[in-house]
Amino acid sequence: MEHVEPDDEELIRQISRSQPEAVRLLYRRYGRMVYSVALRAVGDPSAAEEITQDVFLRIWEKAETYRADKAKVVTWIARIARNRAIDVYRHRKSRDDRASAGWEDLKQAATAPAPHPGERMEMARLQGRVREAVASLPPDQRTALALAFFQGRTHKEIAEELGEPLGTVKTRIRAAMQKLRSILDGVGEL
Amino acid sequence: MEWVSCENPIAANFRIHERGKPGRAGKAKVANMKDNHEELELLPAFALGSLDPEDSERVREHVARCRACGEELASFQEVTGRLALAVPEQDPPAWLESRIMEKVLSSRRTRSFTEFLGMRRPLLAAIAAVLIVALGAGNIYLLTRPFQSQALVPGLVTVVLTGTGETRQAYGTIVIDRDDNRGVLAVRGLAPLAATSAYQLWIMREGERRSGGVFNVSADGYGSLQVSVPAGFTGFTRFGISIEPAGGSPSPTGARVMSGKI
Numbered sequence: 001m002e003h004v005e006p007d008d009e010e011l012i013r014q015i016s017r018s019q020p021e022a023v024r025l026l027y028r029r030y031g032r033m034v035y036s037v038a039l040r041a042v043g044d045p046s047a048a049e050e051i052t053q054d055v056f057l058r059i060w061e062k063a064e065t066y067r068a069d070k071a072k073v074v075t076w077i078a079r080i081a082r083n084r085a086i087d088v089y090r091h092r093k094s095r096d097d098r099a100s101a102g103w104e105d106l107k108q109a110a111t112a113p114a115p116h117p118g119e120r121m122e123m124a125r126l127q128g129r130v131r132e133a134v135a136s137l138p139p140d141q142r143t144a145l146a147l148a149f150f151q152g153r154t155h156k157e158i159a160e161e162l163g164e165p166l167g168t169v170k171t172r173i174r175a176a177m178q179k180l181r182s183i184l185d186g187v188g189e190l
Numbered sequence: 191m192e193w194v195s196c197e198n199p200i201a202a203n204f205r206i207h208e209r210g211k212p213g214r215a216g217k218a219k220v221a222n223m224k225d226n227h228e229e230l231e232l233l234p235a236f237a238l239g240s241l242d243p244e245d246s247e248r249v250r251e252h253v254a255r256c257r258a259c260g261e262e263l264a265s266f267q268e269v270t271g272r273l274a275l276a277v278p279e280q281d282p283p284a285w286l287e288s289r290i291m292e293k294v295l296s297s298r299r300t301r302s303f304t305e306f307l308g309m310r311r312p313l314l315a316a317i318a319a320v321l322i323v324a325l326g327a328g329n330i331y332l333l334t335r336p337f338q339s340q341a342l343v344p345g346l347v348t349v350v351l352t353g354t355g356e357t358r359q360a361y362g363t364i365v366i367d368r369d370d371n372r373g374v375l376a377v378r379g380l381a382p383l384a385a386t387s388a389y390q391l392w393i394m395r396e397g398e399r400r401s402g403g404v405f406n407v408s409a410d411g412y413g414s415l416q417v418s419v420p421a422g423f424t425g426f427t428r429f430g431i432s433i434e435p436a437g438g439s440p441s442p443t444g445a446r447v448m449s450g451k452i
Contacts (some may be wrong), residue, residue: 005437006437006438011437014403014404017403017416017418018415018416019403019404019405019415019416020291020294020295020405020406021388021404021405021406021436021437021438022404022437023290023291023294024287024291024385024406024436025436025437027287027290027291028287031282031286031287031290032279032280032281032282033274033275033277033279035279035280035281035282035286036277036278036279036280037274037277039280040277045283048282049282049283049286052282052286052290053286053289053290053293056290056294057290057293057294057297060294060297061297070264071267071268071271072268072271074271074275075267075268075271075272076271078271078272078273078274078275079267079270079271081274082270082274086239123275126272126275127275127276127279130272130273130275130276131275131276131278133276134273134276145238145273148235148238148239148240149238149270149273152239152240153240154240154241154242155235155240155241155242156242158240170235173234173235173238173240174231174234174235176234177234177235177237177238177266177269177270178234180269180272180273181265181266181269184268184269184272185265
């Protein structure tokens with residue numbers, strides 16, 4: 001008999017019913033994404049491991065709070081991961097520079113093959129589209145966006161970091177987000 | 191895109207304008223937007239969390255009473271979430287999955303116990319707690335106590351599961367509340383499975399096998415599962431546990447390792 005893998009929302013329902021194996025499947029789908037976001041934010045592999053662990057434990061404990069009408073599962077997980085990574089970054093008030101905190105290597109990643117043969121094609125396709133969209137931004141917008149996204153910095157903090165006028169930073173971030181939205185609006189569902 | 195139920199026409203035109211399709215009226219309204227609706231310009235940064243506290247509060251208040259801006263914000267929040275997908279991926283260490291699952295399984299007892307305490311029927315909660323303690327202690331006498339309770343609690347069904355073949359050392363109990371159509375399974379003595387497999391509980395009657403959920407066991411062979419049963423629960427005669435691919439199967443495909451008669 002052919003085995004059909006449960007979709008993301010079914011896994012969240014299983015977790016809500018206290019079925020731990022669903023966490024394992026969800027980790028196999030999104031563990032790399034969570035770990036990679038954390039590593040970008042804090043730059044320290046051991047801290048990124050702790051963040052990844054926290055994220056999946058939080059999913060285990062809070063699956064009931066997921067609302068399918070508000071966000072896709074992957075977006076919900078990404079938000080948890082980013083928020084946790086920013087918390088850790090702010091607590092440490094610094095990042096290790098062993099890993100990049102920007103988007104410099106997007107072009108290589110966009111063309112790289114899926115690292116695991118079993119990785120879902122839809123996920124890989126969406127990742128490629130998002131990477132292309134970010135790579136299409138002007139470099140100054142990309143830099144400002146990276147500081148906001150990975151480190152949760154405010155407009156003012158970004159302006160100070162880059163030595164740019166506050167209004168310029170606001171405009172760059174707004175323009176970047178609007179452009180990304182217009183590009184990604186038509187991109188398919190996960 | 192069709193804008194629906196917009197409480198603020200200026201907000202609606204902002205989005206239309208942004209997509210390069212403004213009507214004449216839309217352009218005029220957009221021109222006045224900053225005077226009337228300037229929170230719109232802050233939404234992308236709010237979605238990213240890069241506003242200062244004062245502006246954040248202003249946006250939060252505005253969005254709470256403006257449906258159009260709420261939808262606009264949701265679209266930027268979706269963009270923020272998707273940005274995580276752009277991050278070039280790196281592999282976490284292989285042991286991280288096992289560590290996470292250990293944490294999940296060890297937290298599960300606490301979680302399950304708390305859930306049981308929240309059940310509508312306090313007696314079932316108490317029995318479930320006894321069951322868990324009994325299994326944890328390996329105490330056969332305590333394990334049988336739910337049977338004694340069964341006669342006192344109408345609607346409560348208790349089933350003992352025993353291992354079969356190579357797993358005959360395994361034992362477990364299911365306590366089901368017929369009124370709630372749910373209950374708890376606790377087992378001990380099963381072998382931990384590889385990550386590609388899981389134990390799956392089946393609720394069975396003639397010609398029908400319904401999944402009761404999937405679970406794995408800890409390194410010491412302990413496992414538990416919150417069980418939902420079909421409404422009414424009538425006509426079902428046995429529980430069984432088989433080894434299936436991780437995530438479970440629509441019907442049993444693997445060897446049965448435990449069973450018990452209802």
